[in-house]
Amino acid sequence: MKRVTFLLVVVAILASVIAFTVPASLRADDSAAPIYVTKIPSGYRDWKFISVSHEAGNLNSIGAVLGNDVAIKAYREGTLPYPNGTIIVALHYRHAPSEENDRIFGRAQSFVPGPPTNIQFMVKDSQKYAATGGWGFGHFSTDGKPGAEALMRTCFPCHAQEKARDLVFTQYAP
Amino acid sequence: MKRVTFLLVVVAILASVIAFTVPASLRADDSAAPIYVTKIPSGYRDWKFISVSHEAGNLNSIGAVLGNDVAIKAYREGTLPYPNGTIIVALHYRHAPSEENDRIFGRAQSFVPGPPTNIQFMVKDSQKYAATGGWGFGHFSTDGKPGAEALMRTCFPCHAQEKARDLVFTQYAP
Numbered sequence: 405m406k407r408v409t410f411l412l413v414v415v416a417i418l419a420s421v422i423a424f425t426v427p428a429s430l431r432a433d434d435s436a437a438p439i440y441v442t443k444i445p446s447g448y449r450d451w452k453f454i455s456v457s458h459e460a461g462n463l464n465s466i467g468a469v470l471g472n473d474v475a476i477k478a479y480r481e482g483t484l485p486y487p488n489g490t491i492i493v494a495l496h497y498r499h500a501p502s503e504e505n506d507r508i509f510g511r512a513q514s515f516v517p518g519p520p521t522n523i524q525f526m527v528k529d530s531q532k533y534a535a536t537g538g539w540g541f542g543h544f545s546t547d548g549k550p551g552a553e554a555l556m557r558t559c560f561p562c563h564a565q566e567k568a569r570d571l572v573f574t575q576y577a578p
Numbered sequence: 579m580k581r582v583t584f585l586l587v588v589v590a591i592l593a594s595v596i597a598f599t600v601p602a603s604l605r606a607d608d609s610a611a612p613i614y615v616t617k618i619p620s621g622y623r624d625w626k627f628i629s630v631s632h633e634a635g636n637l638n639s640i641g642a643v644l645g646n647d648v649a650i651k652a653y654r655e656g657t658l659p660y661p662n663g664t665i666i667v668a669l670h671y672r673h674a675p676s677e678e679n680d681r682i683f684g685r686a687q688s689f690v691p692g693p694p695t696n697i698q699f700m701v702k703d704s705q706k707y708a709a710t711g712g713w714g715f716g717h718f719s720t721d722g723k724p725g726a727e728a729l730m731r732t733c734f735p736c737h738a739q740e741k742a743r744d745l746v747f748t749q750y751a752p
Contacts (some may be wrong), residue, residue, distance in 0.1 A: 453623070456642050458673070458689040468630050468642060468751070497751060499632070500601070505747055506688045508739045515632040517751040565682045573679055577671060577691040 436535035438560065441525050441551045443540025445472075447475040448493045448525075452476045455577040458499060458515075466517055469574045474528075485538065485570040493571065496521045520546050522530035526563075526572065536560040537571050610709035611732065615699050615716025616724045619646075622667045622699075626650045629751040632689075639752060640691055641670040643748045659712065659744040664702035666746065670695045694720050699747065700737075710734040711745050 451470035459465040471479060474489040499516030525542035527533070533540040541559035543551030550556075563571040625644035633639040645653060648663040674692030699716035701707070707714040715733035717725030724730075736743040 435603055450626055450699055453625075453627050453642055453644055453669075455691055456671075458632055458640055459687050460689065461685065461687040463687060466632055471628055495751065497630075508736065508747075511635060513633050513635040513637060515634065516749070517629055520752055522650075529676055562682065574683075575690070577669065578694055 438535045438557070439533055439540060440550065440556045441511050441527050441540040443490050444523070444542070444544055444548060445493070445525060446528065448472075448491070448523075449495075451493065453577075454479060454492065455574050457494070457574065461500075464499050465496050465521060466472075466499040466515065467494050469494050479576040485530075486572065488529050488531075490526075492574065494524045494574070495532045496523065522551075524544065537564060539563065539571055594725060612709045613707055613714060614724065614730045614732070615701050615714040618665070618697070618716070618718055618722060619665050619699060619701065620647075621687065622665070622697075623669075625665075625667065627751075628653060628666065629748050631668070631748065634673075638673050639670050640673040640689065641668050653750040655738050659704075660702045662703050662705075662712075664700075666700045666748065668698045668748070670697065694722065696725075711738060713737065713745055 407410070426430070429454045448470065451472050454469040454471045454475070457465075457467050457469065459467075464486070470493050472489075472491045474487060475492050477492055478486045497520050498518030499515055501512065502514040505514035506512045523544045525544075526539075527537055527540040527542065529540060530538035537560065541556060541558075542562070543555060543559070545551070560571075566573055569575070585638050588604055622644065628643040628645045631639075631641050631643065633641075644667050646663075646665045648661060648668050651696070652660045652664055661705070671694050672692030673689055675686065676688040676690045679688035679690070680686045693731055697718045699714075699718075701714040701716065702729070704712040705712060711734065713734075715730060715737070717729060717733070734745075737747070743749070
């Protein structure tokens with residue numbers, strides 16, 4: 405409980421600092437129409453590793469988060485906000501038990517990527533994506549189709565709560 | 579059950595095929611002393627992404643598997659056995675709930691890498707590591723120290739059961 409309170413205080417302080425120091429062009433502008441990422445950035449499967457994630461419950465997802473060179477440099481140097489040109493991609497798969505591994509290990513313990521479910525991007529361009537905190541959000545189903553408007557509208561309000569990390573949930577895994 | 583039987587049959591067939599086609603130099607030689615990987619290969623944190631894994635139970639681990647260029651090429655082209663020079667690395671972390679994400683999502687669902695636990699390598703050199711199926715196994719704790727002999731002896735017998743994939747458990751995530 406103390407840790408949660410501490411985190412909330414830290415988040416609140418950082419959020420205030422950012423609110424006072426980030427130029428207006430980087431802040432969300434609710435009056436402008438949001439622009440989404442509708443084309444898959446090329447070469448993302450060769451990008452470097454940032455972290456992994458496991459979302460239990462309904463999402464039932466396991467994933468990897470990779471970044472282009474601008475993203476990796478910013479992560480490693482702790483640069484905030486992320487510079488224009490940063491692209492972060494999350495590759496999501498069904499969180500699937502591995503019968504094969506479990507048989508060899510002799511117990512049910514191993515989960516691996518099942519079928520891919522979607523690929524999501526965050527592209528930093530403080531001008532172009534000013535309406536959504538400087539980030540363009542992208543969601544693509546396995547057939548490469550971009551997410552529908554209704555889905556895309558849910559990205560920014562959730563990420564906006566992670567203001568202290570410039571709207572990015574994923575932290576760098578050492 | 580049918581799927582398990584089918585998999586076992588496939589594994590058995592592939593194992594026979596490999597037993598008849600892999601040259602003797604690539605096979606495990608129980609008479610020679612095993613050689614382990616005792617120096618961390620350089621640059622591994624920049625390697626490309628192969629897959630993710632989640633080991634529940636006692637291991638309670640989430641990890642990423644990366645490969646050097648030789649490994650990635652072999653994975654993408656389905657080359658078996660993996661060529662000499664292949665190096666695969668598994669970065670392991672404690673499977674930790676993210677209080678911060680859960681608070682924003684409004685439910686307990688998010689697991690992320692906690693503290694790193696160990697880094698493991700498989701290095702292919704069919705001559706040098708002939709005693710262990712052509713693979714040199716490496717395990718390093720977070721302080722960079724290689725695993726003790728007793729631990730290292732456990733790598734090969736388990737991986738050897740994955741003969742149909744040249745002793746490699748991890749499959750390529752698309």
